[in-house]
Amino acid sequence: MIPQLINREKIYIENIGQYEGKEVKIHGWLYNARHSGKLSFLLLRDGTGVIQCVISLKDVGEEIFARAGQLTQESSFVATGTVRADKRAPGGYELLVKNIEIVHIAKEYPITPKEHGETFLMDHRHLWLRSSRQHAILRVRHAIIKSIRDFFDSRGFTLIDAPVFTPAACEGTSTLFETDYFGEKAYLTQSGQLYMEPAALAFGKVYCFGPTFRAEKSKTRRHLTEFWMVEPEVAYMDLEGDMQLAEEFIEFIVQNVLATRREELQILERDVSKLESVTRPFPRLSYDEAAAMLTTPEAIAFAQEKEAPAFVPGNDLGGADETYITQKFDKPVLVHRYPSAVKAFYMKNDPQQPDRVLCVDVLAPEGYGEIVGGGQREDDLETLEAKINTHQLPMQAFRWYLDVRRYGSVPHAGFGLGVERTVAWICGLHHVRETIPFARLMHRLYP
C-alpha cells in the first residue's frame, strides 16, 4: 500500500526561496544520494527543481536516519525540514531535515548515470522525462508554446482551431494518414491554412495551433510524423507585412525564452550568446540572391562535403543549401520570392516578376533549417481557378476555399511555424525526437 501523503499546501522547490528559515514539507523523489558516516545528503527532486536535503544522525535519531539509507534512486518520500540559503548548494538553498517519510521504495531504476543508447531511452521515455536534460527541454518547449500564444493573444488575433479530419486530399495522398470515417475516407491534416483564410476574412487576424501529421517515410533527424504547428493568417496584409510579422514573432519567442528559461538553457549547455543576437531586423535574401550564394565554388564544395546534391538554380533549396546560407549569418534569414514552380498553388504571383511568388521561408541559424514557411495568398478568383487547373487538382474540393475569393476578396497573408524545429534550434539539440514529450517517428509509436 502506498501511504497517502499528499501535498495540498503546495510548497514546491521552484519557490523555496520564499520559505527561507521556515519549516516546510517537500514531496518528491530521490534523484541522487551521498552518505558519509553520520551525515546523508539526498538530492530531492519534486518536478519543479532539485534541493539538497542534509540529514544528520545526531539531529534525527537512528530510525529516521536509517530511512534515508533505504531510499533507492527514484524512491518517493516526503522530507520535513528548515530551508537554509547556501550558495554552494545547487539551486542556492538546502533543507536541514527533521523527518523523512517513505512513500514508495523504487525497484531497480532502469535509467542510471551510465550512458544508454537512444533506443533504450526512447523505449523508457515515460521515465526518461525525469532526467534533468529532458526536463529542461520540455520546460523550454512549454515556454515557447506560451510565448507563441501570448504573442498572438496580445495582438488581437482570434484563435480558430483548424480541424484534424479533412475530406479531400489536396496535394496527393502519399504523405497523408488516412482513416475510415463512417464509410468515407478522411485524412489527418497537414496544415490548417485553408481553414485560416476564410477565418481571417471573418475575424481580421486569426491563428490555429495544433498537431499536424505527415506520413513521410523519412528517418532524418528533422522529421516527426506528428508535430505541432502554429499558423497565423491576416486579412489586408501583404508579403512585406507577413515578413515583418514573422520577424517580430521569432524575436519575441527567443527573447522570452531567454528571459524565463535561462536555468534550463544552462542545463542544456546552450550557447545563449547565439540566441541573444536574434534581434530584428533579420537579413533578407531574394531567391535569386540565395541562388547566387549557392552557386559559388565555396558553396559547391560545401554541398560535396556534406554528400548533398548540388543546388540547381530554379529548384527548391535542400537541407545542405539552407545550412550553407544560415552559417553566413548570426540571425534567422528570410528567403523570399521563390520560383512559382516549386511552391504551392495558392501562392500569389509577384506582379513585378510573374514567374516568382510572394512567399517567404525563414531559415533558423546554425543549420536548423526552415522553421517558417508562408506568404501572400492568391486573392483573384480566376487566377486561382487557373492555378488549380494547372496543378491538376480537383476543383470541386476547393469550392468552399474559392468562396473566400467570391465574397469580398482581400489581399491576405500568413505563415506556419513548426514548434519542434524551433525547440530543437533554441535548445541546440541534434534530433527533434527530444523536443516533444512522446515522439512519433516512422519506427516509434511506443510508449
Place this chain on the structure above:
Amino acid sequence: MIPQLINREKIYIENIGQYEGKEVKIHGWLYNARHSGKLSFLLLRDGTGVIQCVISLKDVGEEIFARAGQLTQESSFVATGTVRADKRAPGGYELLVKNIEIVHIAKEYPITPKEHGETFLMDHRHLWLRSSRQHAILRVRHAIIKSIRDFFDSRGFTLIDAPVFTPAACEGTSTLFETDYFGEKAYLTQSGQLYMEPAALAFGKVYCFGPTFRAEKSKTRRHLTEFWMVEPEVAYMDLEGDMQLAEEFIEFIVQNVLATRREELQILERDVSKLESVTRPFPRLSYDEAAAMLTTPEAIAFAQEKEAPAFVPGNDLGGADETYITQKFDKPVLVHRYPSAVKAFYMKNDPQQPDRVLCVDVLAPEGYGEIVGGGQREDDLETLEAKINTHQLPMQAFRWYLDVRRYGSVPHAGFGLGVERTVAWICGLHHVRETIPFARLMHRLYP
C-alpha cells in the same frame, strides 16, 4: 484584379475609441447598408467589431457617394474618415466618411438575414463564421481556451502535449479511429491521461490540451467526433485536492469570460446572472446521495417525461439523470465516489467503501451534462495489475503505464474537461456543432 490595399498601420474597430476625433482608415466588409436620399449608412465590419459609416453626398461628392451605393453585402472596402463618439451608434462610435475605396464587389452572398436551415449554414460554415452570433461564440471559445491555459500556467503546471497516435487499444476499438501506421495499426487518442500520469511524476503538476477523437455513431447534440480536452494531473494529490482544483478551475474560467467577453454574451442573449452565480464552493453529492435524489417519484416522473430510461441504482447516470440533478442547483454539481463497476480500471478504490472509487464528475448547470470527469488513480502496482486482469485488458500494453507504480509510486489525481461542452454551457447553446470553428460530426466532414 483585387486592389492591394493593405493595413500595416493596424487600426481596428475594437480599439476605435483611442482615435476619437482623428482620421483613420478602416479595412473591412459591408455587413449591412441603408440608403436614404443624400445619406448612406454602411455597417462596416473588420473582424474585431462593427462601425457605422456615415456618407453624405454633400461631403464626398457624387463619385464617392456612388461607390457606397455599389457595395453589396460582404463586399470588401476601405473607409477613410473621422471617428466620432455617438451613444446611439452600435459600439458607441461612428465614422464620418471622407473616402471609400472598393476592394472587391461580392457576388450574391448566400447567407441573408432570412432564416436558413442548419444543414445549409453548416455547409457554408466558412462564411457563416462572419455572422455576429458565430463570431461571438468563437470569441468566447478563445477566451475559455486562454483562461484554461492561463490557469495552469500561472499555477506552476508544465504543459506536456500528449500524442495523438497511440499504439494499443485500451478499452475496445469500437469507438476508436484507426489508421495504418507504416504497416502497424495506430489509433487516434481518446484521452491523454495515461501519458499525463508518468509526466506528473516527472514534473509534479502537468496538463495536456489538444484534440481528442471518438468514433461514436451518435447524433445527439452533445457529441462531436473531434473535440478538445484539457487534462491536468498532479502528483501527491488526492480526490479532495482534485475536487478543489476542479472547482477553482471552473470558477476561474467562468469569471474570466464574464470579465472579458460581456459584449459577446450579450449578442448571444445569454442570461449572465446564471454565470455570475458560479462561485465556490460548489455543491457536492456522493453517488449515493445522487442515487437517492434520482429514485424519488418526482425524478421518476421527470425521466418518463423526457422518454429517458429510469435510473437504476448501481448504474452510471444518464443524460436525463444529470439534467434532473443540476436543475436543483444554480452552480455546477460535483458527484463523487461512483460504484467501481461503472468506472475505468485505473480509478483508485475508496478505502472507506471498497466497492466505490475515488472519482468525481462535474455536471454543468442548466442540463449541459458532464463537463469534467476525473479522480484519484490507483497507485498500488499489485492492485492495478489485478484490475487490468479483471477488466481483461492486455497487460503487455500497460507495461510502461505500470512503471509509474514501480518507480517511486505516489498518490496522484487529475481530470479532463471537455472544451466544447463548456463553450455550449457558457454561451447557452443548444448544440455543440456551433462551439468549434469547423465541427466534425458523424455526417459532417465538410468544409
